[in-house]
Amino acid sequence: MSEQRPIEIQLAAEASLLGSTLAKREYLSDLGSITPEHFVESAYANAWRRLTEDSGICDVLSLRLNGEDLTDALVNRITKSSYQRDTVLRARDYMIETKRKRELRKIAASAMADLDNGEASSESVALQLARAVQTLEGAQTNAMSAQDVAAALYDKGNSPPISTGIESLDYVFHGGLHPGSLNGIFARFKHGKTLMLSTIASNLEKREIPTLMVTLERRQGDVERFIVARSLNIDKQDLDFERPEDAEFWAEYRNTKRCLHYLHKPGITAAELRTQILSAYYAFGVKVVLVDYWQLIKLAGGRESREEKQAESAQMLADLASELDIAIVLTGQLNQEGHPRGGEGVLASAGIVVRLIRTEDSEEAVFDTLVSNQGPERAKGSPTEPAAKIVQPGPHFADA
Template identity: 25%
Template sequence: MNPHDLPTEEFSYSHEAECAVIGAVLNIGPDAYDATALTAAMFFQPVHQVLWVEMEKLILAGKHVNVVELMQSMRGTEMDWVYVQGLSASYTTLRAARGHAKIVREYAKARALQSAARDVGELANDESITIEQRVSQSVAKLEAVIEERAEKDALPVSEFVADFLDRLQDMADGNITPARPTHIPAMDRLLSGGLRDEQLVIVAARPSVGKSSFAQQLALSSARDGIPAAFFGMEMTSRELTNRTVANIGRAPLSGLKTGKLSSEEWNRVSEGVEALRDLPLYLYDQPGMTLAEVMSKARKLVRKHGVKLIVVDYLQLMKGSGGRVDRRVELEEITRGSKQMAKQLGITVVLLSQLNREVEKRTNPRPVMSDLKECGAIEEDADVILALWTHRKGEEGQADIKGCAVLKNRDGQTGEVALHFEGQYQRWGESTESLSAPAKASTPASSRFAADY
């Protein structure tokens, strides 16, 4: 293997930096290897990639790293050992090795960007897929270049104690809020205070149960607390979402907002609702069939520009993956894992809506269970919280429905059930005093406290 057998096209790399980090490992050993935090793929020259892989093997096996050991472990492999001996002679300090490794890493990223740009150019002319797929795949390729894992070492747990105590004291003093309340008291108790940063929350139900309305109220409650929130609708338009928001916050009948037939008192409520919305940090976006890459791009922009901390995505089964897979189940797994990754990367709560399968309708007990999650077993693995809604009792004309909400999974708290009061004409949800253990029947509705009244 000859180190000078390089591709003839223009390339981006530093021969000196690559030689220096290999020389550092050959002279200093494992400490230099750990300090550089490089992978073989980051080197441009093939000979350097091969040498790095072999040195990794020796280090992980607890052996010495030098030219003799390399020759022994690579016996039978074609190699210019005079060249390798020259690398060993290029001694550098540990501090210098870190700087040289940074140069190698930056050049690797530059080459990755050049490669992504070529791929994007090819995608732009690929008429075998839709323009939406071309855009989505192009964005994914470019985002893969800019995404870089932070370099950090594993530390003993004692290193985290000081930060733990500071955070605990700040919570006790009220300087920070550990969770953002939903303002449905029983739910907040189960969720140990409410929704948290870096969480993926699944809200699942059969069609027409009210999962979109429920999730929209979560976003509205956050915004009313002064915490920016966003709702991405792939089924409803921004006009429909605005109707529901005004109905909720102004207690104006949704049917009247659709037809314009409102009484004088209802017009006053509309005016009050609209006035309350003017400075509300709630952002609505409607786009059918969004891809995961598009959702992540929009979310990143909202976090950067407006400090959004909660994003509702309505809903999983309407989203598209990268477009490169045939199996829908695999595509949905990609979306749920990407949604969890988005929550962690951006430090936000992602509320992802999902449909339940039809099996729940065939049972006499309407309570959903984990296996009712439609098409995608990855939901159970990736979600931090899973909430499943069902209709416990349908209200008479003009009366509220009683909905059940099962907390099927909760990493940071308890599981259990919460009875909810739902006024459909106002799209308002609150906690109900009605027992979900009692048989569902038409009766005078139990008292409730609506989250929108806090």
Template identity: 25%
Template sequence: MNLSNISNIEAELSVIGAILVKNDAICEVINFLKPEDFYDLKNGIIYKNLKELYESNIPIDIITLAERLKDTLKEIGGITYLSKIINSTVTSKGIKEHGEIVKEKASCREFLKILNSSLDKLSKGEFSSEHLISYTQNSLINAKSLESRDTGRVEKIMESFMDTLQTRYENGGDIQGIKSGYKLIDRMLGGLSKEDLIILAARPSMGKTAMAINLLLNTVLKQNAKTAFFNLEMGIKQIVDRVVSIHTAIPMNSIKNASLTEEQWYDVTKSASILAQSSIKMYDKILTLASIKAECRRLKIKEGLDIVVIDYLQLIDSEERQENRNQDISKITRSLKLMAKELDITVIILSQLSRAPECRSDHRPLLSDLRESGSIEQDADIVLFLYRDECATRS
């Protein structure tokens, strides 16, 4: 293996030298660079001690550093090694850029470690292929999120807030999230926001799937959002029939039986061409929580991903069975909420309701009607109920 791909000793020495030349230079790297990011253990030990001196308000020079190192001074090469670093450093300029190089190489080593671990588990037969993919993707994304995690400084947080506020002002108060195409919902929610878990719940035949497909078509075709639609209830042919029916406003039976007028044939052909070129992905065979998450991560990394719709919650197999179905559902919703945050996407889950609304005079749904609710209302950022008088009366 070419070590230059996973380490840069010159950059490490430049960072240390810059701090020894100008103490305050450490401010440029202290928030993101850690001792363990250094490939050369000697350099990692030196940086750790430089950091401790700075945080203790002790002036940094070769004498205070040597005193701080004490027993480990000989281990890192003694005063000779420290002098060599100082003598080879001309300026403290560029420390941030060199620190970023050190950080990047550390990330490469971490990714290599994860891949080697996956290969080891594969050779030992510890995981099925599906579990191995999920394990590897989880590990890689977690490592990347830790690398890029904000330091929590209020200055940066407020700077980001003001940038967002300025953008909102320049947009004239327009909706900031992705527009669902349903004006009332968009006004109430401000559009579909990243990191949100949205539950769309109703009794059967209220139109959950139709609304979800409409929403996907609005976001994909009008705003070019990258979306994924997991339908655990229907086969892919049924899904396509419904999508084309909704897109063209042609009755479902006409499409199923191909009893179309010449104009309808034209509309269906045009719809098929538009959908084929769109950024919507449709799945009918991915039924487990692990496989849904694995595919979403793959899409996010490879093609980008904005919105995920899952139809529907109670059909998701959690694989690792809990004591009861309520606990299964709780685990699923919590995991999908974490995925929304991790991948910076909107996750919309369709959900069945219990029969409780049918026992009430007005038939209107309540949060307590969420079937096998577990902690749905706790994990969800938004819960939307579909209700139509004519359907409720008919049922």
């Protein structure tokens, strides 16, 4: 191997991390251990710092506009260096290992210098060398000391629950949707699951909370129809896109920058859903993800039973909510006994699971709780005093 070969590999790895992450920002979830110090090319190091600190950087142009040290040659290399996840992970591991070797060389060189100048005994140099290597080894583990965990918790501060905009629902959720946890809203077939999520999505958008709405059934755009109709103060059945009196509304509405984002993908797998949520998190900074609905997440491969696979998909969403410190809400169907259809794995993964209960043909609803890790299981409403009801315009759910 020539002397140039290792540095060529290093630069190729650095470019691949930049190019691949620009193409798919969700790769950042696998690259949290990479810092600018892992780069040997200073322009790449500065570019990596900008890329990880600014979620608005999504292409080479925006990356270059934020830094004058990227030459044409470096930019071209980044552009040509977009790879699949497996290659990115290999590049990451290579850069971690080469950084460790550089640090070991510095430690060894410093120890040899101390020996050569005769200012320290061999015993003290050996002791210092052992301590330096021990410190380096400690830096390679993902484990954190209790002190570091406590400091991280303090720096993070409190993450208050996010209100759904429906007081009775907030009550059973112990204040609202809790960041870092999975929340569930379950109901019988055709009892208003999608309408509830569209109501929550609209309420969140009014407070400018970045939200991703994932729809796995119905037609694309159905949730937006509820929201548009509510904005126009009409029923969605009466939407007429050619009404002259609505022309001014549509001219403004279509050009308004919004914080609500949609993903409509029936048949999505759990792995695909995870990737899409990560993409939305890094691209738009979403704080809440709404998924309609749990049993429609496709269960691919493996020998596990359907119940086991559904439990895995729920646990994946719970882990992702914790990792990103966002609130994820999924709806799901109840069976005739009032339990989640197809298995109760979601009850083990979710922080709070609420039941939305309506009698046949009634616009009124009550809430109760199947499981809660935020405090006592709460209920709201009764047949004579409902908690919420379906109202116009839209329609949408509102407190009764």
